[in-house]
Amino acid sequence: VTQSKSDLPQGTLDLLILKVVLLGPIHGYAIAQRIQQISRDVLQVQQGSLYPALHRLENRGLLAAEWKDTETGREAKFYHLTAKGQTQLKTETESWKQLAKAVRLILELSEADSL
């Protein structure tokens, strides 16, 4: 828990949101919690960036939303992935993996060089 909290790189938040929402309809608060839990508290999502991102994704048609009751009986806005969102998630995941791989290659190379 003493690990420092990392800021998310530009553009990653959208990808993480899409991935979490893929698991099933979920409201904004739970999305933030889920990302924090799964990343073992490394990634903390600020609501200041979470909600604008959600609205942007909804507006682009990647997410759709519905007002439903939670387990506690209170109404909340539940997001789910649209077909367009699923396609987007697939392509973005691919390009993220490629990017990560490329960055790693470079980092490992420079380590070897400095030795």
Place this chain on the structure above:
Amino acid sequence: MSSMSWWRRLAKREQMERHLDAELRFHFDGLVADNLRAGMSEPEARRSARLQFGGLEQVKEECREARGLAWLEGIFYDLRFALRSLRRDRGFTITAITILALAIGLNVTVFAVMNTMLFRGVPLAKRNDRLVYMQERYPSGVCCISYPDFEDWRAQAQSFERMAFVGEKSVSLSDGNGERPVYTPIFTMSANAFGLLGVQPLLGRDFVPADEEPGAPPVAILNYRFWENRFAKRPDIVGHIVRIDKAPATVIRSDAGGFRLSTPMETMDATGTFR
């Protein structure tokens, strides 16, 4: 991003605001509940949640922006797409534009006519709200009332303060010496017509009932434009002779500038009493 969705979004702006508020409140309450579970006191839990949450208004503004900008973008793409489609299908575009232009032109013309005839009334007339127009309908359309019919109406009608007759005919009109005749429509009218409309003469006198008597010398009133164009606004025009279908008529006045009867045509060049 279709045109439908941005239109709907505009209409549902208020609902969007309500939902945004509810959504953020839900999140805030979730933070408070978590803090309580972690063992904080109620005020402490709220204070901490507020700190975690940051500026509520700022988050809202950014959400609106996230929607608003995409909304503008949507319009932009729709427009670009529309222009591209129009460019691709030239034939369709030209046909559509031609039809629209014709339709708009026709509408403007019809409206101009209607506006003059039905809505605006007679310019310079004092009480357009008290004027009524009467016409007769024939199978071939709406046209002229015969003068004897008008005299019968005038003798028997009781619902009107006064009735005046205005007819129209095309004549050859020339200066006193018979030179430079023009073929032009003129109004023929009962002597009381200008008085009824409340239009004052610029020069000379109005028609009087005596002008209507059989055997009375024919008289004419020139409109301002004709007086200006043909007689260079001669101040001694009153008493001058013009020829209407070669028969002499004495000019008794020149009309006030800008006077037009309720006809979409250009102002008539002259007005003679009905004979």
